[in-house]
Amino acid sequence: MEYDALPSRLSALDQKVKKGKRIVMGKTLVLDQERCIVCHRCIRFMIEIARNECITDARRSDRTIITTFPGEFVDDPYSLNLTDLCPVGAWTSKDFRFKLRVWFLTKSPSICPFCSAGCNIFIDHENNIVYRLRPRENNELNQTWACDEGRLAYKALNENRLCRALVKEAGNLKEISIESALGSAAKIIGDHKGKILGIISASASLEEAESFKKLIQEVGGEMTYHRRKQAQDDFLLRKADRDSNLKGLAQLGIDRPAGGDIVKSELLLVLESLYSEPIIAALGKKMVVLSPKRSEMVEAAAVSLPIGSYAETEGTVVNFAGKAQNFFPALGLKGDAKPGVWMIKELAKKLGVDIR
Numbered sequence: 001m002e003y004d005a006l007p008s009r010l011s012a013l014d015q016k017v018k019k020g021k022r023i024v025m026g027k028t029l030v031l032d033q034e035r036c037i038v039c040h041r042c043i044r045f046m047i048e049i050a051r052n053e054c055i056t057d058a059r060r061s062d063r064t065i066i067t068t069f070p071g072e073f074v075d076d077p078y079s080l081n082l083t084d085l086c087p088v089g090a091w092t093s094k095d096f097r098f099k100l101r102v103w104f105l106t107k108s109p110s111i112c113p114f115c116s117a118g119c120n121i122f123i124d125h126e127n128n129i130v131y132r133l134r135p136r137e138n139n140e141l142n143q144t145w146a147c148d149e150g151r152l153a154y155k156a157l158n159e160n161r162l163c164r165a166l167v168k169e170a171g172n173l174k175e176i177s178i179e180s181a182l183g184s185a186a187k188i189i190g191d192h193k194g195k196i197l198g199i200i201s202a203s204a205s206l207e208e209a210e211s212f213k214k215l216i217q218e219v220g221g222e223m224t225y226h227r228r229k230q231a232q233d234d235f236l237l238r239k240a241d242r243d244s245n246l247k248g249l250a251q252l253g254i255d256r257p258a259g260g261d262i263v264k265s266e267l268l269l270v271l272e273s274l275y276s277e278p279i280i281a282a283l284g285k286k287m288v289v290l291s292p293k294r295s296e297m298v299e300a301a302a303v304s305l306p307i308g309s310y311a312e313t314e315g316t317v318v319n320f321a322g323k324a325q326n327f328f329p330a331l332g333l334k335g336d337a338k339p340g341v342w343m344i345k346e347l348a349k350k351l352g353v354d355i356r
Helices: 043-050 081-085 148-159 179-191 206-218 246-251 296-300 342-348
Strands: 030-031 055-058 065-068 092-093 108-111 118-128 127-135 166-169 172-176 197-202 224-227 267-273 286-292 302-304 314-319 324-327
Touching: 043 055, 043 081, 065 224, 081 092, 081 127, 108 324, 118 148, 166 179, 172 179, 179 224, 179 267, 179 286, 179 302, 179 342, 197 206, 206 224, 206 246, 206 267, 206 314, 206 342, 286 296, 286 342
Parallel strands: 197 224, 197 267, 267 286, 286 302
Antiparallel strands: 030 092, 055 065, 108 118, 118 127, 166 172, 166 302, 314 324
């Protein structure tokens, strides 16, 4: 018989070659060595693009494996690109691994807002939940790459979102309707005309910034911007400027950072973006905040109005090189949230101001 239940008559050297399964290769990656076809794409990427010689091949013939050098891990800000360029899925993201079958995901083109590089991305989502961000080819900007930090920033689209308008009563936040919140905000702004400081995130879109600036001018306020903590440029994509539209704000004449004038102002009108950091000097001041997330600024504000993030609205941002790029909605708005431009214009109407 050619097949039977008896032990194999082949020598031990001729048995099926078994390699490692589910090997954790670093804080972001898992490798299946049996699935790997040893094409060396990953090694070439790490050496030629990421400039990090952390992985190599070992052994010979059909026992060759991809592995790290002894005692090392794949610890690199561009490590997750290996999951895109692997032709057989041997490299998988520890974060996304098997959360959902990829053919169930809808991919929507967008622009990464995590720094001023303006990398083109896909937002992969299902049932209004984002599961991952991936690079979208643009040979002028990011080619086909994206940094790990930008990819994993998708979590902010699903977590801690501001979905209802809030008003502070007796020190406690209370949910109210958008119409009531707009009325409350308009009354506060009306009571402090001429003594208002507008603070806008340097990642807000051109459209939001233009409308916001007009509103601040109409109520006799001063216009400033707030930036995230700066980082450092690297040799590939990541920029020290961690805001996506600082150049765009400058084009609109918004070129003064918020500073000492926070203390002098009676009221702060603040427009945040998804990755905005708290303005420490403002936390004890009276504030009206427009935000896509339930931030520290929202917790401290007299009135908070929920607006959409970059994934739920459309707009324009200008990257570090002065290139303007448009983004469009990939997801539905969360709860009662509205596009930032709509919210600003409705607030202006409550104040009897036309900012078309």
